[in-house]
Amino acid sequence: MAKRYGLLARFDTADALVAAVKAMHQAGYRALEPCTPYPVAGLPEALGFTSRWVPVMALAAAIMGAVGIYFLQWYSSVVSYPFVVGGKPLHSWPAFLIPAFVIGLLSAVVGSVVAMLFGNRLPRPYHPAFHVAEFDRVTSDGFFLIVAASDPCFDDSRTAARLRELAAANIVEVPA
Known part of the structure; x- marks a missing residue:
């Protein structure tokens, strides 16, 4: 089986992404990477981010x-x-x-x-999500959530099913 980085879920709106991040964080997922074309209000709070x-x-x-x-x-x-x-x-x-x-x-x-x-872990010239063709939309109109396979709560079928429940428009596997 090929090694993978995780799952990439696309959401139609910024509000759906914030709700999904909040639900996934409350479910115990910590290796979450939301990617948006512009800053989204409420996203840092949904991730539990505190600036220290x-x-x-x-x-x-x-x-x-x-x-x-x-x-x-x-x-x-x-x-x-x-x-x-x-x-x-x-x-x-x-x-x-x-x-x-x-x-x-x-x-x-x-x-x-x-x-x-x-x-912010910058500069970051490479990310495994760059191999996914749909991820090109992140600079124009795409709202994505990457759930890393290294997360202790990550399970292929359960994580994908949970993302579908949270109104993910599309879920793609991200190769490593």
């Missing part, structure tokens, strides 16, 4: 960037090249705050973008 990493990574990147640039300014002004200008102290912290704030903001933005990309 993006704000934490943004805060960590902001703190590291601000502390790093502040240290760089302090080191270059006090240790590496101590030069008194106009009687000002070597560690003139008010002048160091503005670059530290700006670099902190920039680091937060870069950190949140990197966390978002890793959280």
